[in-house]
Amino acid sequence: MTRPLLEIEGLSKSFGGVAAVDRVSLALEPGRIYGLIGPNGSGKTTLFHCVTGVERRDAGRVRFNGERIDGLEPHAIARRGIGRTFQIIRVFPELTALENLLVVTRGSLAGAEARARELLRFVKLDGLVHEYAGNLSYGQQRLVEFVRVLMRDPSLILLDEPAAGVNRTLLNDLLEAVRRLRDDGKTILLVEHDMKVVMGLCETVFVLDHGEKIAEGPPGVIQADERVIEAYFGR
Amino acid sequence: MRPRTAFRVGLVLLVAALAAYPAVGTGYGVRAMLQIFMWVALAASWNLISGLTGYVSFGHVAFFGAGAYTGAILITSAGWSWPAAALAGGLGACVVALVIGYPCLRLKGPYFAIAMLGLNEVLRALVSYFEGLTGGGNGISLPTLEATVPVYYAMGVAAAAVTLLAYLVITSRFGLRLMTIREDEVAAEAMGIDTARHKLYAFLLSAAGPGIVGALAARDQGYIEPISVFPLATTITMIVMVLFGGKGTVWGPVLGAVVLFVSQELVWARFPYLHQLLFGSIIVAVVLLMPRGVLGLLQQKYHLPRTI
Ligand SMILES: Nc1ncnc2c1ncn2[C@@H]1O[C@H](COP(=O)(O)OP(=O)(O)OP(=O)(O)O)[C@@H](O)[C@H]1O
Ligand SMILES: [Mg+2]
Numbered sequence: 063m064t065r066p067l068l069e070i071e072g073l074s075k076s077f078g079g080v081a082a083v084d085r086v087s088l089a090l091e092p093g094r095i096y097g098l099i100g101p102n103g104s105g106k107t108t109l110f111h112c113v114t115g116v117e118r119r120d121a122g123r124v125r126f127n128g129e130r131i132d133g134l135e136p137h138a139i140a141r142r143g144i145g146r147t148f149q150i151i152r153v154f155p156e157l158t159a160l161e162n163l164l165v166v167t168r169g170s171l172a173g174a175e176a177r178a179r180e181l182l183r184f185v186k187l188d189g190l191v192h193e194y195a196g197n198l199s200y201g202q203q204r205l206v207e208f209v210r211v212l213m214r215d216p217s218l219i220l221l222d223e224p225a226a227g228v229n230r231t232l233l234n235d236l237l238e239a240v241r242r243l244r245d246d247g248k249t250i251l252l253v254e255h256d257m258k259v260v261m262g263l264c265e266t267v268f269v270l271d272h273g274e275k276i277a278e279g280p281p282g283v284i285q286a287d288e289r290v291i292e293a294y295f296g297r
Numbered sequence: 298m299r300p301r302t303a304f305r306v307g308l309v310l311l312v313a314a315l316a317a318y319p320a321v322g323t324g325y326g327v328r329a330m331l332q333i334f335m336w337v338a339l340a341a342s343w344n345l346i347s348g349l350t351g352y353v354s355f356g357h358v359a360f361f362g363a364g365a366y367t368g369a370i371l372i373t374s375a376g377w378s379w380p381a382a383a384l385a386g387g388l389g390a391c392v393v394a395l396v397i398g399y400p401c402l403r404l405k406g407p408y409f410a411i412a413m414l415g416l417n418e419v420l421r422a423l424v425s426y427f428e429g430l431t432g433g434g435n436g437i438s439l440p441t442l443e444a445t446v447p448v449y450y451a452m453g454v455a456a457a458a459v460t461l462l463a464y465l466v467i468t469s470r471f472g473l474r475l476m477t478i479r480e481d482e483v484a485a486e487a488m489g490i491d492t493a494r495h496k497l498y499a500f501l502l503s504a505a506g507p508g509i510v511g512a513l514a515a516r517d518q519g520y521i522e523p524i525s526v527f528p529l530a531t532t533i534t535m536i537v538m539v540l541f542g543g544k545g546t547v548w549g550p551v552l553g554a555v556v557l558f559v560s561q562e563l564v565w566a567r568f569p570y571l572h573q574l575l576f577g578s579i580i581v582a583v584v585l586l587m588p589r590g591v592l593g594l595l596q597q598k599y600h601l602p603r604t605i
Contacts, residue, residue, distance in 0.1 A: 114487055140489035152484035154477050156545075165473040166488040192600065214489055 073122030084273035097264035145216030155196025334452035340550035342506035348544035351479030356417035360390035361511035362526035368512025390508025436522030543592030
């Protein structure tokens with residue numbers, strides 16, 4: 063086994079009395095696509111928030127490339143190479159699509175612009191580069207958020223329901239893009255409710271229920287796991 | 298001529314006309330222009346922090362007051378020349394911004410606004426208390442000096458400098474990053490933008506202009522006291538000017554400062570009570586009908602750059 067890129071150990075976070083994430087441990091190896099699934103409210107988004115520093119964890123450790131990152135500020139975590147999208151879209155509405163991408167880059171603006179335009183072309187938004195992101199459709203905003211993450215060239219990408227609201231044709235492009243990122247050596251952790259997407263894309267799936275990790279394994283095995291079936295349909 | 302060229306030519310002509318104005322203008326006219334310059338510098342400075350990052354500074358006049366006292370003390374006690382004292386006033390305001398920006402910029406939304414309001418009251422109380430240095434409630438009288446025209450030029454340079462600064466910031470990636478704080482601070486952080494550092498830089502930049510013009514105003518008026526340099530009304534006027542002209546744009550604060558100052562002068566002279574009413578009505582009308590302000594509205598509607 064190669065050294066994990068991301069290592070989560072005993073991560074917990076509760077809101078009031080609710081344990082949103084409950085002693086979760088998992089490890090991600092470089093160059094793979096992972097799925098994170100679970101019923102509504104099972105803690106998937108909270109897990110993302112804790113890893114990226116958006117929420118402060120209550121307990122547990124997070125290591126990235128062997129280095130502790132829990133407790134760091136979100137921007138410091140992002141700069142180490144973790145990019146993410148949000149379940150509830152967070153584009154910068156009064157910046158144009160192009161500016162949304164340019165603003166997050168380092169280095170020269172001119173170099174960044176060529177790359178930004180290429181990415182926007184890839185998600186078929188080349189006609190809308192100067193449109194305010196807030197004026198784009200829901201699906202288009204998701205795509206802007208997705209390519210914005212790529213501008214910083216992160217080695218780990220956390221995607222929180224990237225397919226929601228994106229039309230079928232673009233969805234296929236998006237999934238293809240995720241595979242290509244993996245082929246480039248990136249690691250992707252994907253939250254997705256559409257089981258077809260998860261089963262077709264992910265090599266390993268983690269299942270959360272009430273904040274606890276109840277299963278981990280290849281999609282086929284997970285689908286037949288009794289605890290998983292119970293979590294989804296049982297109660 | 299292309300619009301851009303025409304605009305630049307117009308700008309050069311305007312600057313030339315303003316430079317020549319003291320030679321031909323009346324005393325009243327020069328004083329009025331001097332004050333417009335001051336308001337442009339104040340409004341454009343407020344825009345740098347509040348228009349771009351969305352952190353509404355409700356006590357921005359504190360920097361004006363800090364600059365006024367720094368300048369006045371240096372002139373009276375240390376014998377500094379007023380131009381040097383004006384620059385020191387800008388620096389003094391930046392020091393205040395640095396000290397309070399660090400804790401206060403962590404506060405969100407209304408809490409930051411209220412903290413800034415509090416800062417202004419605290420500064421006012423401090424200058425009243427430290428009588429030895431500030432003259433307390435008696436204020437400070439500066440040595441008499443007829444310097445209206447030189448101060449006119451200094452104010453003009455300050456207004457131009459702050460506007461140029463706003464242009465440079467708004468057209469840079471630094472400026473875009475400030476806007477991401479206004480748009481969505483959580484997303485900005487998650488995308489690797491150090492929002493705390495960016496806010497602090499913007500805050501420092503926004504304090505320098507008011508500090509300089511505060512010291513210039515102190516020189517110009519020849520006398521300052523706590524209530525004259527820390528009035529809440531000045532902050533509100535800055536805010537209304539920016540909201541009217543268009544927050545987050547380069548020329549919005551300039552437009553707001555000119556239009557509001559001129560209309561205030563016209564109405565003020567004739568109908569002192571109506572003036573209050575008019576001012577209040579403008580605030581309500583802008584907020585309700587035109588939350589982006591005149592230029593902000595045009596910019597959004599016609600997809601114009603923020604440099605309008
Ligand atoms: N800021 C918050 N304050 C209080 N409770 C919260 C907060 N965020 C999440 N929770 C609670 O934590 C639990 C986990 O929520 P989370 O959003 O992480 O679930 P999720 O798996 O992403 O769900 P979904 O599939 O609906 O997106 C839920 O019970 C939720 O109500
Ligand atoms: Mg979620």
